[in-house]
Amino acid sequence: MSDIKTWMRGPWAVPIGSGAAILASFAAAHLVTSRSVVALPWSDALMIAAASIAGIPVILKASRALTARVVGIDLLVSIAAIGAVAIGNYWEAAAVTFLFAVGHALESATLNKTRSALAELVAVAPDIAIVMRHGLQVEVPAGSVANGETVLVKNGAKVPVDGVVTGGTGALDEASITGESMPAHKTLGDTVFAGTISTSGFLQVSATGVGADTTLARIIHRVEEAQDAKAKTQAFMDRFSAWYTPAIIALAVILGLATRDIVLALTLLVIGCPGALVISIPVSIVAGIGRGAKDGILIKGGEFLETSARIDAVCVDKTGTLTEGHPRLTDVFSLDPAWDRDDVLRIAAQAEAGSEHPLARPILDAAAQAELGTIGLPEHTEPMPGKGIVATVDGHRVAVGNMALMASESDSGAHYDAALVRVDALSGAGRTPMAVAWDGQIIGIVAVADEIRADAAEMVRRLHGAGVKKVVMLTGDIERVARAVGDQVGVDEVRAGLLPEGKLEAVAELQSQGYTVAMVGDGVNDAPALATADIGVAMGAAGSGVAIETADIALMRDDLLKLPQAIALARRTVNNMRQNIAVALLTVVTLLAGVLFGGVTMAVGMLVHELSVLVVIANAMRLLRDRGANLAKNREQQGSGQSRPASLIKPSGSISTMSPEPS
Template identity: 35%
Template sequence: MEEHKHTKAEHNHNHFLGKNTELYFSIASGLFLGLGFALSYLLTKTEWVALTCYIFAYFFGGYFITIEAYKKISKGGFDIDFLMIAAAIGAAYIGSWAEGALLLFLFSLGHALEHYAMNKAKKSIEALSDLSPKIALVKKGNQLIETPIESLQIGDTIVIKPNTKIAADGVIITGNSSINQAPITGESMPVDKTAIASLDKLPDFKHIDKKHIAFTGTINGDSTIEVHVLKLSQDSTVARLIKMVSEVETQKSPTQRLTKKFEKWYVPIVLIVVILLCFAYLIIDENFNESLYRAITVLVAASPCALAISTPSAVLSGIARAAQKGVLIKGGKTLEDLGSITTIAFDKTGTLTEGKPKLTNVIALNNFEENEFLQIVLEVESLSNHPLAKAIAKDIKKLHNLSFKGIAKNIEAIQGKGITAAYNNAKVLIGNLKLMQDEGITVKDTVTSRMDSLLQNGHTVMLVALKNEVIGIISVMDTPRQTAKSTLKRLKAIGIKRMIMLTGDHQNVGDAIAKQIGLTEAKGNLLPEDKVTAIKNLLATDGKIAMVGDGVNDAPAMALSTVSVAMGAAGSDVALETADVALMSDKIENLPFVIGLSRASKRIIKENIFISLGVVAILVPVTILGLTNIGVAVLFHEGSTVAVVLNALRLLVYKKHL
């Protein structure tokens, strides 16, 4: 069997019969087969009763297979379905109705299970299309107008009532709420969202703070919110996901491509061998019926049904399981490649770190009271628009429970050095050593050595002076994600040998972060082209490499890597387009799960190929030599087909490294 691409007519045909009809037909075939077996023993003198049961078993077991085979033959192709129909007809011709019915029952069961596995896998992803509500409430003046989501325009304001689905990708402009983003990002906990302060100078969708963003298909909490639409329905994150998932199937894995090539020449060889075996009676001492029986038994034994479905069923199950956790894996090749990775390169900012500066040290000097020192810093920094000043002011308020009183004034920024301001009519300076020296302020050796120590550890350090005297030191740093250290530890535990940070930051910053979170090494001062060179070098030494970044700044390096993994891809068109693996949430802790899943998929693919080829390798010579009958051949051969599908379905419940 292969990945069956159903035509529209076939889809309508199956829809008319019902989506699980194939499985029901297979079960009906099994029931008639069992009834036939029982009646052949109980009613030995009325063989036609058992034969009638077998004929019904043939009908139900062969119905869908015959349709598949006919389609292939009409296009000039002979595949495994054709081999099975030929074997069943041959079995009936030589009077082995029970064996033929058993063959069709088990083969149709394998077929039905394969389609069930495929459909379950596809549906668990394509269920995304059901996420989007069909109608949105558009606010026009004081009116709320029900509008189909296809008719929404960029700039519309939609009202989202409590506990309803969000109808478009956009930015929240009114109200605060807790939103369940699990359908898109896989996050288990609802995420607090707040309205954006203003729509003036709105950055592009990717760069708006995620706490203001609402995604199509996510579920609003207990508060009413209003959303300014920023994407049309066909461009929404959900729509892009569905499109990419439908493309996933066309990207076959290396193993799939290999098995396809194998089947292409293997099936005609089997047909030639079977035809030749029909004439074995001309050479060896047996009659035509015995030669035909042997040929049909070989036909059953040699059909590589299990091989054909071993890889696609595992690939689709793996991709579906990843999607349940908010991870998009683009095709079988990526799934297999990721499983063999032992080296990972990480971007720093926003991947291993929070991506925003945090206040890390507050050191009051000369017995200056800490709270008074912090109040001075808060008053001055609150007047500045510099990102570091904003971060310092925000953290002082949050960590030290201080509030802005508006005491400072006359702030002045000195390019590349810092700021000055008046605080209670006294001059305050906050900046680097050069600022202090230019203003004629003496900085003691003990202070500069403390500064150097912090600089060596990757901090950005500022001195604070009041009335021409240094009164303290403050430092900020892009701090590691809380989960980074534990994630890297888990990656190491599952066999990732090298974990390298590639950053444009100073080498000291890279080294400091690397030391804190347990990276193997860090490479700093890298421009985008330097990152590309670093990836080339790693590919040359390590063979395969994964690159983890945000999919935007690191696009060239990620494109070069064996597998590129984009963080926080929800809402990012570039990340979804360029990355092989997209972590929809901003959670690096999903990485060990994805790598573990791909390894499990790879292992299951290998197990499936071993089972399928192993059974064929044993059965073919045994049946050619006439050492077994058709019933045993059917049982082992079709049993292996059912076994590989059930083995692949295990991936849908994969839970390790969560």
């Protein structure tokens, strides 16, 4: 009984009931004998019943819309159906309402398919978890796991929580989160996400995120919001429909009064339904955002999807974006005979111990590896944005940074000139040099380097292939180092030595030149530029709730090639929207011409109208196929005979104590 009630409330109950009544009416009309004159009223009654079954829900919906002062498609169909019944055109009334009901049911079914990415995400959400409580394995609802509890993930099971591996090893299918098809190997200390699936091994996971606090839940929430968010074109179409529908009603009234042909006026109402036009934009947006979600690309909404399709300039940070983001110490030099290289490294490490700058870590790591003893904290630390750091160590003033900092911290003497030469040579080699000063005297140089990502140059090539005119590297690093990286990667422009405000100004300058700018950064020192850019892109957002919620585009995996893929997807989606609008407008114009010049009936018009709606939806569903990215990839590979660039800095087993002699 419950199944029957569920089916009766489903989208197909109305069209099936109406269709059955229409067939019964035809049967009553054709199975009568010549002596049976009572069958005709039965045929008409069944046709009216068919129109009522399909038409009453439409009339009720139109009435509710009118109470909210909305004049929509349902009102056009309601007036046409009621008018057809009033003048005795029962077949026309039944055909119009039946076809409208069928179209509505098909539309619901196909729209559900365009939301398949969201449905798949919801489907992978885990229901149960196995946790260790009091030394026993206990099966509990996934939402009842407490943070800090140990969760067991066995082979073939879904990970029920976000967490950190505390024991065991295994491989997880993370496609639902990152879009990566290859399983990711997990071992002690690695992060895992709810909804991923174990393909091998056995993991013990300490829960850090449960229920709505998991990365999967945040992704589902973002996709839901994004698919419902309206693009500018869609908002325009909504405003257009608000004026268009009353205009069609007014035109039908005028045409009916002028021609005294009520059938013509009612037919005009049906033909003028802008159904395909209204649905042409949202169905493409839903499909495009769904395709992106499947590929690990979260787009905030329709407006950002449209803007992304216009991107023709991309600004990227160097450290952590074009490079691996894990710099290491490569060189240590002493410029003063009173200090050896261990002294220089130890003093630099003591000053950097109070710094949160990314380049502090490799200096501290190198000092620990060299076993220079305990590196204590400085008494005082003063960051110098864009220059370095000044610290008080054992009562002495220590400065570690670029030559701009040294110009204000040290005297100008032989060591200063030697430092300039050494810094220039290191910069030319693609390294980031930092001078070390002790109480105003430069005593040495340390240098660090970061390896260029293997796919950085490929990303730039694909961005150009996707229609991006200019790729600009924005970095706070010195000019020589930035140029060395830029030349390897193939960016169009390098802007170095920038403070956060300088990156913002660079983005604003490109916008003033007419570019639509996307900014890719780490969201910390790049925050002003990310906020100013037309599109802010966060990379490696898996597990980062802030990035998922705030970025215009969040690339769930730390994969540079996802960026050109996202832009290509946006362009495909907008092109799809334009195709749908063209189909919808052509259909309406053709049918209106057919009504005015004769030959198109009410039933034929509704049939063509519903077919156009299905064509629009089917066209949008093409976006769900992962064909565009693969074709673009193949074209890029065929069009480029160059191999990927080697890393700028080759890993070495030891820290260099000498550099090439400057020329």
